[in-house]
Amino acid sequence: MLYISTRDTSERKEKVTSEVAVCRGIAPDSGLYVPEYIPTLSADTLRSFINMDYPSRAAYILSLFFDGMAYEELLSMCRTAYSDDRFPGGAAPLVHISGPMCSLELWHGPTCAFKDMALQIMPHLFTASLRATGEKRTAYILVATSGDTGKAALEGYRDVPGVRIKVFYPTNGVSRVQKLQMMTQEGDNVSVCAIEGNFDDAQSGVKRIFADAGINRRLDDKGYFLSSANSINWGRLAPQIAYYVSAYCDLVSAGVISMGDVADICVPTGNFGNILAAYIAKRMGVPIRRLVCASNANNVLTDFIATGTYDRNRTFYTTMSPSMDILISSNLERLLYFVAGPAETSAYMKSLAETGRYTVAPETLAKIKGDFAGYYVDEPGTAATIKRVYETSGYLADPHTAVGIGGADEYLRCQKDGCSAPIIVCSTASPFKFAADVYRSLTGRDPSDEVSALGELSELTGKEIPQPLSRTLKLPLRHTRVIPTKDMPDEIFVGL
Numbered sequence: 001m002l003y004i005s006t007r008d009t010s011e012r013k014e015k016v017t018s019e020v021a022v023c024r025g026i027a028p029d030s031g032l033y034v035p036e037y038i039p040t041l042s043a044d045t046l047r048s049f050i051n052m053d054y055p056s057r058a059a060y061i062l063s064l065f066f067d068g069m070a071y072e073e074l075l076s077m078c079r080t081a082y083s084d085d086r087f088p089g090g091a092a093p094l095v096h097i098s099g100p101m102c103s104l105e106l107w108h109g110p111t112c113a114f115k116d117m118a119l120q121i122m123p124h125l126f127t128a129s130l131r132a133t134g135e136k137r138t139a140y141i142l143v144a145t146s147g148d149t150g151k152a153a154l155e156g157y158r159d160v161p162g163v164r165i166k167v168f169y170p171t172n173g174v175s176r177v178q179k180l181q182m183m184t185q186e187g188d189n190v191s192v193c194a195i196e197g198n199f200d201d202a203q204s205g206v207k208r209i210f211a212d213a214g215i216n217r218r219l220d221d222k223g224y225f226l227s228s229a230n231s232i233n234w235g236r237l238a239p240q241i242a243y244y245v246s247a248y249c250d251l252v253s254a255g256v257i258s259m260g261d262v263a264d265i266c267v268p269t270g271n272f273g274n275i276l277a278a279y280i281a282k283r284m285g286v287p288i289r290r291l292v293c294a295s296n297a298n299n300v301l302t303d304f305i306a307t308g309t310y311d312r313n314r315t316f317y318t319t320m321s322p323s324m325d326i327l328i329s330s331n332l333e334r335l336l337y338f339v340a341g342p343a344e345t346s347a348y349m350k351s352l353a354e355t356g357r358y359t360v361a362p363e364t365l366a367k368i369k370g371d372f373a374g375y376y377v378d379e380p381g382t383a384a385t386i387k388r389v390y391e392t393s394g395y396l397a398d399p400h401t402a403v404g405i406g407g408a409d410e411y412l413r414c415q416k417d418g419c420s421a422p423i424i425v426c427s428t429a430s431p432f433k434f435a436a437d438v439y440r441s442l443t444g445r446d447p448s449d450e451v452s453a454l455g456e457l458s459e460l461t462g463k464e465i466p467q468p469l470s471r472t473l474k475l476p477l478r479h480t481r482v483i484p485t486k487d488m489p490d491e492i493f494v495g496l
Helices: 018-024 043-049 054-065 071-081 122-133 148-157 176-183 199-211 213-221 234-253 273-284 300-307 332-340 342-355 362-371 379-393 399-413 431-443 452-461 467-472 485-491
Strands: 002-005 033-035 094-098 101-105 138-144 163-170 190-196 224-228 263-268 288-295 309-311 357-359 372-376 423-427 482-484
Touching: 002 018, 018 122, 018 224, 018 234, 033 234, 033 332, 043 054, 043 234, 054 071, 054 234, 071 122, 094 234, 094 379, 094 423, 101 234, 101 399, 122 148, 122 163, 122 234, 138 148, 138 199, 148 163, 148 176, 148 190, 163 176, 163 199, 163 485, 176 190, 176 431, 176 467, 190 199, 190 485, 199 213, 199 224, 199 485, 213 224, 234 263, 234 273, 263 273, 263 399, 273 288, 273 332, 288 300, 288 399, 300 309, 300 362, 300 372, 332 342, 332 362, 342 357, 362 372, 372 399, 379 399, 379 431, 399 423, 399 431, 431 452, 482 485
Parallel strands: 101 423, 138 163, 138 224, 163 190, 190 482, 263 288, 263 423, 288 372
Antiparallel strands: 002 033, 094 101, 309 357
């Protein structure tokens, strides 16, 4: 399996191995790596997954995209990454909510967010790729986070040999618990810095650093090279495909559907990586009928799917679902590549960089609408959904999951045929990561403070605070720097 850039329009495209794609993170032309082709899964192969555990399913999917690694090696990685110790609640359990809707809970890992599903296995893929390419320099991983990716990457790469990691996050754009998780992060090779801006500022700053030849030369002189752990890195995105394949097989195993029957998937979406993984699973042959893209008040994707115009020139809202407070959805570039090809994609990305907007061709929009539906849920709607779902079904959802449930509800209401297919909603974070907002939504009252909210929510609902979060509250603060966005290039050299 070879990989090419989404922006490579040359006749003789540069093709790299999966190991090189993972080590680089981003292509030299600033495009994103995509597989040369999407492998397929037959019905017989899907049927064989029914009696497999999650690590076995994940290893098989990864083996299709990382064919330079032996299946046995990948299986060993997956058994370590998705062990009961790291995912005591199960790697990706399906939980029924009500009617045709169930929740794919992806947050039972060490940081209580869905990013663990990729970032527990990614360091294994990354270090194997370093060995395969013969790289002797230290990998310097830069991460821009809207809350969850940062902590998951820090935890995944903590004290990994040959790796240094720095995370940038918007100082007022994450929850108090998310901030504490990053500020207390342990490890000799980790660094965290807040910026005075929003997530898009952080993400754009990291991209500029990657594209700066002078910075890269200075790092090379010091024995470092840049890489990424955001979902722009294929090594981060590929593991996410596995849990959609697994979820479909679990529906079959539970007798909810028969093999070959369709299911819908709804994903609360910010940077578009999570829902893109579902799209790739569909392209591989998993019987997914519709992909529902649920946005919060930052509904740039909802408008794009409706009109074909992507326009980030709009008001940016800070919401109770901060991991979705994004106006530049980087992984949408990969979808455009798959649907329209590199020439159109490159032109769209150029227009986005220069004007902040682009409009896709009508035939491109028609193809996207064939697979995707877009809905959004505002702040009052998110709070109302948290309260309603808990009171009617006993299911406690965090704000991101509530956006997904609200989007799925709207999708179901719009189905003229009654929509007999089950719909899987991605549950992306523990409700205790956003305890204050969940508590407010349920009671209409403010908790004592953002940290005390965890205990108050636990007392209110009778649900236990996840151990990784309760432990965080007892750790000392280690990373307290806050800088202007413009100082990000200088910040990466601090401590080198």
